[in-house]
Amino acid sequence: MSDDDIRIDFEETETRGRYSARVDGIAEAGELTISKVTPSLVIADHTMVPDSLRGRGVAAALAERLIADARARGQRVVPLCPFVRSQALRHPEWSDVIQN
Template sequence: MDIRIEETTSGGRYVAALEGHEAEMTYSRTSPKLIIIDHTGVPDALRGKGVGQALALHAVEAAREGGWKIIPLCPFFKSQAQRHPEWNDVVN
């Protein structure tokens, strides 16, 4: 699975491409040290294949590397963060 980032000045999205489909996790940047993950979209064709989980983990790893924190407004990301206490270092 290929995950790429598309950034703008106010946010961006992580995009996972698999089997000719794309899933996304979007975020807004509130400061250089804080992002808000607000949406995860996975098409039906990719459901149950771990794509959403891969996007969430990618966001956590990017936050660790970049030294920023994540506020999880997206219900999917929030539920994943609750299942992964090891992400607490970057999830507010």
């Protein structure tokens, strides 16, 4: 599955954010949630992908979108979520955005 097959939406409140990922033909969605600490610092809290979406690159696409958005907004990301933390270790090019 390519990233083009995964649609990611972002919704937010003043203190929280949620990325949701959908794939055509599958009712369930994957999600990655964040908490906003300051305008320039967010915490990646949780990533969840239902069984129906596993193995399709959905979680990785969610993490990549988080990083791209953080770069565009000039934010740093604290990877509290184990999945985002593991991806950050695999992607040293994210070091400009990841705050350990």
